Amino acid sequence: MSNRVRTSKYNCLTFLPYNLFEQFSKMANLYFLIVFALQLIPVPEIYSLSDAVLTIMPLSFVVLVSMIKDAFEDGKRKKSDKEENNQIV
Numbered sequence: 001m002s003n004r005v006r007t008s009k010y011n012c013l014t015f016l017p018y019n020l021f022e023q024f025s026k027m028a029n030l031y032f033l034i035v036f037a038l039q040l041i042p043v044p045e046i047y048s049l050s051d052a053v054l055t056i057m058p059l060s061f062v063v064l065v066s067m068i069k070d071a072f073e074d075g076k077r078k079k080s081d082k083e084e085n086n087q088i089v
Helices: 015-023 027-039 049-085
Strands: none
Touching: 015 049, 027 049
């Protein structure tokens, strides 16, 4: 039985799927993803690939910045956990 503290959310294999799930659990990100998907439907009267690209750019920027922030915070949590677990009691 181990008495180790673990407060980090991710590891190397789970970061991308769990973080994407968290990102698209937010209603604003999900809304822009749905709008992007709808713009990819080829309806001749309203279809424009440039509109789809313009929609995905801000969404991808927001998701990427949030992922970087989450990775940085999780790295700080792992470092704190390691310091806590290596203390002599």
